[in-house]
Amino acid sequence: LVAAAVGYCGGYNFQHKEKITNGADSHTEWYFVHGGNDNPQNSGNAAKALREMGIRAVFRQLDGYGHTDIWDGQGHPDMTIVNDCRDDYVNWLRAIRHKTMELPAKDKEFMGRFEKSADSLLGNKATYLNLQRIGSVPAQPAIVLGLQSKNAGIRATAAESCLHASYGKAAADELARLAHDENDRVAATSLTALGVYANWHYPEALDALCGVVAGEKGESSKGPSAGERLLAVDGLAKAMRLAAHGNFEDKKVWWTLVRALDDDDVKIRASAFAALQRANKDPFGYVAGAVPAQRKDAVAKWTAWVTSKCGPAPEKEAK
Known part of the structure; x- marks a missing residue:
């Protein structure tokens, strides 16, 4: 009996292809961690396959990491990102408990x-x-x-x-x-x-x-x-704190944050900008407190950035 599974790197082949009724609340959840330099699509596609079945899955891609340093942090300045992932999946495991055990x-x-x-x-x-x-x-x-x-x-x-x-x-x-x-x-x-x-x-x-x-x-x-x-x-x-290290699959979220850069509320703009800076250190000249005309060029650059990472805005894609 397995409550949940955490996978580091590796390859996966989930055979079941059909949607599972109530799969999210009845099947084992997965948490994947994969280095961006180590074929991260192996875990990314596995998470996608599970979600298509209706099973929840978390995927963390760590760009700049390879096969083993996602675990031991060797070759990196510190263990911050590695430990952040560990803390995150431990909290995730504790929160899930077991779905089917009597x-x-x-x-x-x-x-x-x-x-x-x-x-x-x-x-x-x-x-x-x-x-x-x-x-x-x-x-x-x-x-x-x-x-x-x-x-x-x-x-x-x-x-x-x-x-x-x-x-x-x-x-x-x-x-x-x-x-x-x-x-x-x-x-x-x-x-x-x-x-x-x-x-x-x-x-x-x-x-x-x-x-x-x-x-x-x-x-x-x-x-x-x-x-x-x-x-x-x-x-x-x-x-998106850990997703910012290399995973941009949640396009609606990233587009929402970029659109918030032009919000009427300066606090909303500042908070969204801080979140985006975790994923891209270049501010593109953006200043949250600037007036709309002064923000225009920077917002255009952020829009180009999110398009390069996530593709076109969700509603444009749907047309």
């Missing part, structure tokens, strides 16, 4: 309580520590109940629990909805949790954050506030 009797009994006493249980913060310990899909039904609660405090506490555990697609869908909650605390906590899920490559989280940055209203009557949009940019920035 729960111990005491945990089955605990989860069974939610059928009759959900409201009282979800109002107790100790409940969420227990749910985080159980983790993943087995704890998902209770977390979803919390995220759907009529009580804003419970919704916020359930969203906060998602910072520490990967509860699956249903939880990610609820977080995406709550990003537009009328309660400020619920919306802010949900956006922060979506940043964590985006780092674990939940497509629902990536799409939701891009939508908030773009100003989409969702179920809200007012649309995202400036602070909520900034939280969404920060979430994308954190999710």
